[in-house]
């Protein structure tokens with residue numbers, strides 16, 4: 001049987017011993033102080049009373065002198081005897097004695113002889129002639145004065161006083177003080193006990209109980225506020241300890257759970273540690289066109305937004321975890337106002353963790369590089385979504401020039417770093433790996449292609465395909481979302497370039513440099529506890545738009561013709577046609593972030609989307625209901641979250657998509673295990689989220705049926721699917737993606753000599 005003990009705080013007898021020790025010490029100190037005081041007081045009182053006695057004796061002897069002299073003259077012993085008796089027993093006076101010149105007693109009060117045992121008449125006087133001495137059963141005080149007659153000293157007078165009253169007085173003082181000290185000590189002991197119990201022992205017992213319950217796992221428990229005065233700092237420390245303990249416990253539980261599944265969860269912390277070891281403290285350099293924070297003017301102030309970008313969603317958690325520098329185009333109208341003299345700023349604005357280096361493009365450069373070659377050329381070329389790619393030579397020249405400009409900025413940023421790690425992002429920078437490698441052969445470079453790679457025939461129509469492929473092959477590692485895209489790339493290289501291709505290791509050898517090609521399915525930072533955790537009802541998100549419905553379908557996209565938004569709308573229309581019982585009950589919300597709005601095809605697409613929504617709404621609209629709510633504006637992640645959590649079904653119907661992180665975001669936000677994902681088979685995500693309802697978005701009929709299947713799916717089935725998908729996203733999160741990519745890049749052997757220029 002396992003051992004253990006459950007005592008709360010120290011055992012009572014130990015506490016009692018401690019308290020008694022405190023009380024005993026206190027009493028000892030009080031008694032010692034009281035003794036010294038009493039002793040001093042008694043001594044003072046004794047000497048005061050003796051002085052008083054002396055004074056009285058003096059007065060008495062002075063006043064007796066004339067009488068005694070007269071008596072002496074008459075030599076009348078009887079009168080003398082009477083006088084001696086007269087003074088005995090008065091005011092503590094024990095008696096008097098008259099001493100003859102020969103030292104014998106001439107006359108003495110009877111009491112002195114009978115009661116105090118002094119010698120009688122005719123006998124010699126006691127030895128003490130002044131001060132106090134022991135006599136009979138007590139003590140006497142004597143004062144001797146000479147009697148002067150006619151200027152001659154012959155006889156002496158002795159005045160005796162009893163000093164018993166002085167002893168009595170001293171005894172009374174000792175007695176009173178003892179009693180007082182006893183009562184005081186008792187009161188102090190009781191008060192000490194009470195104070196110690198109420199202010200120390202009792203709070204300590206409560207706090208011990210609290211700490212014990214924390215140890216046993218109840219970290220949410222709060223300590224008693226009343227104990228703050230005593231335990232304030234301690235409580236703060238213990239509270240911190242409790243939360244670390246709780247995180248450690250959760251991590252350990254999660255770790256244990258995953259170990260059971262022979263998996264291991266990647267977290268921000270784990271990635272940070274991994275990167276620290278792998279990169280030996282060197283910073284990471286990320287380069288992308290889209291920046292993670294865009295600053296723009298609003299009234300007299302400046303505000304920032306995070307752009308709607310899967311790339312930003314994926315890459316930012318890595319830089320937040322590991323630090324480093326992100327080089328990107330400054331695109332906001334207040335971007336220049338927020339950087340330093342080196343065009344840098346620390347971000348995120350609310351809690352800086354890495355450096356953003358902005359690169360400025362002239363309008364013409366941006367037109368040719370971004371709108372032109374990247375988004376009218378490469379984007380439709382790679383997506384094969386039936387929008388014709390446009391290739392203009394001027395755009396190509398801008399593309400080259402801007403790649404060079406970014407390469408220069410990056411070279412500047414990493415000038416002081418040996419063997420820097422460079423993660424180039426996306427199709428905007430196909431030429432950049434070669435440009436960097438030529439200048440910095442010691443750099444480890446990876447380029448991740450966030451969009452699909454088409455088959456060689458499709459890619460082959462690009463007039464600059466060789467330059468693009470060569471530029472990319474300057475990298476040590478090229479990543480795509482899927483193996484399928486890797487295969488397409490290898491085949492394209494095979495057809496277009498002089499190179500040696502190794503299909504076994506998936507490498508390309510060209511001009512002495514080896515490049516690995518590998519799939520790295522990108523993801524998001526899955527966190528269990530997301531904000532706005534409570535359930536969200538359809539009414540909560542529909543009410544502001546004046547719509548009432550029982551069920552919600554949701555789409556979240558940039559307004560891009562590759563996303564299948566029109567197909568989605570038509571599927572909603574067909575669904576209502578086939579299932580009229582959902583009229584007035586099911587509303588589809590489309591959040592659409594305006595994107596690349598200067599490109600005519602995008603302008604045209606936005607109008608198409610608006611027109612199609614209006615057409616369908618006009619067909620079905622009721623007083624307080626409509627089938628489609630179209631929200632065209634930028635929404636922050638916090639704004640989108642309630643829609644995710646309210647949506648019975650999320651439609652991701654891209655005609656072609658590298659990965660599609662909306663699908664993963666939706667799954668991650670459903671920690672209630674509710675909601676159904678309808679997912680295009682042409683997304684990278686469909687290879688991982690096998691429990692979604694996979695559809696061909698070109699097949700409107702199938703899509704409409706998928707909506708019905710989703711909204712009518714039995715709860716148990718819905719929960720099972722969502723749990724499976726959540727487990728996938730949790731485990732294949734962005735930290736694992738980064739660890740795989742950085743791990744592979746760090747393992748690659750550089751072909752060129754590793755020396756900076």
Ligand code: F6P
Nearest residue numbers: 290309310311312426450451595
């Ligand atoms: O999906 C490809 C992609 O480049 C993403 O990486 C990015 O999130 C998205 O397009 C946004 O595009 P843009 O930067 O042109 O708005």
